[in-house]
Amino acid sequence: MHKRYLMAPGPVSVAPEVLAKMSEPLIHHRSPQFSAILTDVREGLKYLYQTENDVFILASSGTGGMEASVINCLSPGDKAIVVRGGKFGERWEELCTTYGISSVNIDVTWGDAVDPADVESALDANPDAKAVFVQAHETSTGVKHPVQELGAMLRNRPDTILVVDAISAMGVYELRTDEWGLDVVVTGSQKSLSLPPGLAMVSVSDKAWKLVQKSTLPKYYFNFLKERKALGRQTTAYTPAVSLIIGLGEVLKNIRDTGLETLHTHHKRLSEATKTAITALGLELFARTPAEAITVIKAPEGINGQEVVKILREEYGITIAGGQAHAKGKIFRISHIGHLCEWDMLIAIAAVERALKQLGHPVELGRGVAAAEAYFADH
């Protein structure tokens, strides 16, 4: 008998009580009952985002939220600076290219964070850039980009907004939307919010609204102006994903009850314990400035990372993630987001130990687990 464990960076495991809440009888989306839920959810999102900006809820996966940010803020022929240091940075560039935005790409080695000085140089060379697109956490590499520094930099540039893909970052660690000057911030339901996929959330600052009002890119389903009007009527422009929003209400209530700081500390503990264990096993971390959402591990010399993923899935019922694109085989990724606790991390570490041993890599079974236990005991 194998229990199943989901420790990939989305979709993530969902708490049984949230699944139960989402499985209550459906309610109509244009009803006072649902409007009240939606209003609560929006307040909860403002707390999560640490913002006074409107946060829109879209029925789509995270990529829909990224697309919405591009097509609502920009116009054909606009120029944008794109931080491209992983699969999701490339997605910003692809979105820009698709919609006729000229993208100035800052190519960052996978595993590295962008150097703010490089963004500053790009801005100096392209003062007409309307936006800087970046990931708070680049999920494909585990890297945390310095969005606080970028926000500070863009405060002095009234005509350029900062658009942040925080899909796998929001709720994981501190991201102060207003204080840091993050103009457009995207997240998704299936990451730290520990819900099934199907919702994207996007906040829009006053600075970004000026661009939204001038944007000439065609848009219909993903339309911030319509969503803002609908928000005023306590509804959404199109039929919302009712059951997911009800789940979101539960999750946000828990977050408000326990406090955002508790949520951040939780992720930090899981992340640091795992990173400590990995180092104790003599393995190397892939990200130089790693985020608390996942631990990305370099596959040791002679070991294919995909084999580690496969053994965990097929033999132990544990889902972790491999590498994407050119990092495929070279890394594997253990997630700290979703409905997970410290014991789950011990399971993941133990499973990695056993898989590596099975693949012929010299591993002392239990060494990583012991390091993680010690970390948890001390923190």
Place this chain on the structure above:
Amino acid sequence: MHKRYLMAPGPVSVAPEVLAKMSEPLIHHRSPQFSAILTDVREGLKYLYQTENDVFILASSGTGGMEASVINCLSPGDKAIVVRGGKFGERWEELCTTYGISSVNIDVTWGDAVDPADVESALDANPDAKAVFVQAHETSTGVKHPVQELGAMLRNRPDTILVVDAISAMGVYELRTDEWGLDVVVTGSQKSLSLPPGLAMVSVSDKAWKLVQKSTLPKYYFNFLKERKALGRQTTAYTPAVSLIIGLGEVLKNIRDTGLETLHTHHKRLSEATKTAITALGLELFARTPAEAITVIKAPEGINGQEVVKILREEYGITIAGGQAHAKGKIFRISHIGHLCEWDMLIAIAAVERALKQLGHPVELGRGVAAAEAYFADH
């Protein structure tokens, strides 16, 4: 103590066993386990649609599926014929206008079906039209448009496709995608499939693929070419709404087990019993060629339809729908889609009888219910 009843045309009630299935532990979307589910679901959708075409599953509400059809099949400057006989017909026109498609609108009085001869004339006058956009069932008026006739007409016009919004029609009554020549057919999860909102499904014929391959409208999240490639790998282009697709798998399994004809007969019985009851109460139906998805009732002289809706919701816990746009107040709508049975229809009819009486309209309590009971007994 009031039980809650959802009898609006989406979101609809979901069977408890489907809700339970969707509340099982989440699984990863890039796993052999989910690929197997997705493959089953796609076969189930082909059965539902009666098609050999690919049916794509998008994480969005129905409007996203409508937008996807427009932006994947057409190019700026293209011409399209739009049947505009209600709120959703208007949505086709709005989508066309948004994306630079020149729309030739056939305005149909709300409550009427389009006359195929009018479409034929429009086609003769606009032989360069790339598409005809229509609703199978116009949810705002309860009207069934003659899509079979339109399909036959377009078979002889190799350069014009038929795009059908079947969001509230698919599964309700016979819609033979391939046999009738329906090139692009959109549906949503929250109608006859009796699921929560958050999924759109779109089938694409070979004839439509020729347009898809030539389409120059920018697209990223809603992209049929990418979805087709992903389908070949038993996956989706972007993170799918995993839990909803698992629910869809359950629903489609039931539909295949009991047969599509049984599903159609079920809706027909609920619809005809309700329409019989409404007529027995001396009330008038709004749609001249009504669909089996909903019964749309003209509010009697001196009665505001919104008041009927309000009494049902506030006093009886029953959600039906009012009229939209200029039909607001003039009609109210009882749905036959979702997890409903014949007893539910008696409840809706009884509630309408009591609400109308309360509003001062002369009603003999029980007359409508008796007519529905007699219908059910005989059918």
